Amino acid sequence: MTWYDSFLQQLVDGLVLGSFYALVALGYTMVFGVIKLLNFAHGDFYMTGAFAGFGGLSLVSGFLGAGWLGIFVAMLLAMLAVGCLGVVIERVAYHPMLGAPRLSILITALAVSLVLQNAALALTGGQYTAFSTDLGFGGFNLGNLFLSYNQIVLVTIAALLMIALELFVSRTLYGRAMRAVSIDKDMCRMMGINVSAVIAVTFFIGSGLAAAAGTMAGAYYGSIWYFMGFLIGLKAFTAAVIGGIGSITGAMLGGLILGLLESFGTHIPFIGSEWKDVFTFSILILVLVFKPTGLLGKSEVERM
């Protein structure tokens, strides 16, 4: 195995990891775009999505099997369920707080995150749940590079979801309304846009994408637990920041960049894999301090 093969292998691993980050980062960035809220509970939507996907799979595996078809249907069910959960949470917890000081909204979001986590903890008893599927370990060799079918399907589904989102935001009426609301909410209201409905749609899509990532991660890694959303929530936020928070293309780009950085970063000599998370958080802090608008974000003169 030459350095070149190793490089390709890291590239593939980074892409898989980056797809998860990108899907979760999209929700962060979309919600931030429309209501300027940093949704701390977003990582927990990913976790809830994994559990919903698990439930969905046990529902449909009887007649669709637990292969990719069954998982795909389970993923759609999870997206629907968690999307609705996101809308409900926005209505109940965030909507009444929109006029409140920023500190209060942030703490509310933190509280929502704790409620979701501890509800899952109470339901599962803190144990890992095995997400058993019929996915094999098949794949093929490309030179010295091994590509598993699972990786290919996973990256494809992630890419399709992102393309669908991009089309939705750029081509449809609601997508246009969403972009308008992120620029000026008050003006949108005057122009007759139903801002509350746009916010609800945004939450539905954002939470749904996190649930898709959660289901796929559960199926890919084979186990889920109540705390799985915490770290990926932080990392997806890092990805959103790298890309420029508020920018949808930026979140996709940031997710892939972060996945690749982590994959390659842990193979730098003297930096073992146990420093991986320190590495990620250092990147987050450096980007926030030196280029808070990220790669594609709009520069905004705003001080809080």
Added chain:
Amino acid sequence: MDKHSPPTNPDAREPDLHEPDLHEPRPRNLLQRLYVAFESPGRRRALHLTILAILIVTPWISSQYTTVILTNALLYVVLCLGLNIVVGYAGLLDLGYAAFFAVGAYTVGILTQQFGVNFWAAIPFALMAAALAGVIIGGPTLRLRSDYLAIVTLGFGEIVRFTARNLEITGGASGLSHIPEPSLFGWHIDSSIDFYYVFVVLAVLAYLASQRLFDSRLGRAWLYVRHDEDAAEAMGINRVATKLAAYVIGAIFGAIGGIFFSVNLGAISPESFSFQQSVLILLAVVLGGMGKIPGVILGAFIVVLGPELLRDFGTLRLLIFAVLLLLIMLFRPSGIWPEKRS
């Protein structure tokens, strides 16, 4: 300033719920009577002395279990008053406060256990390390918006924990054990009652320091910066220096808690300083009432004693706590015992 959060005070959402009651001649319910009792300066001294007397007598009339729990509550009083300076006074959301707690605990743990330094000689180093950590975290990040600041502090908290877990000098994942107990003028501090009294002294000192800081010039500067940063700057207040002062002082409070936490337990591990720890301290501050000293102390007692009382509920107690926090934010966002503004 974001246009969706106009610079009104945090109570503006529910103006009639509790504030006017404070000024009514006859308080209606027990809670309001308690407020009035504590708000009037004449009765303050009597209340202080009563509480102090209760604190001194308690270990003699209660079980050792109660003493240990109360010691823990007093530790949280110190930590919460420290975080209150950052969050309540200066209005900066810090989600990595456990990092300062960890810096204090680990500095003393390493110096006394691995280098044989005397406990009291190690304290200044721990305080300096914490102040330095405050400057390192605060310096570059205080110019950021509040939600970015929250995430950066969270990231720093996790970096400190991962570093403690990965380094050899900090004992790795299993942490440090056999940290020697201190002695003071021949008094060997080792029993749970000894440590209880040490924490009573610390909590009283933290209380007095918080009170003095609140009334000081710096305290007024924090208030001003929190309410309207731009106006404060226009009036000649150095925005960044004022916030940095809050960070460093908060860090020192946290380190003091950590220093005595490490010798009390005799062992520390990275998991004592997790994100959950930071959240619990923040929960106490928000629950009690950000910026209000008696409220914060009440919050500290609630988060320590509450789980003990809910012990029968098992894992559900954390869920109950989380729901409680959410309800407080929705219906009483300024806490149980909110700060009165004149």
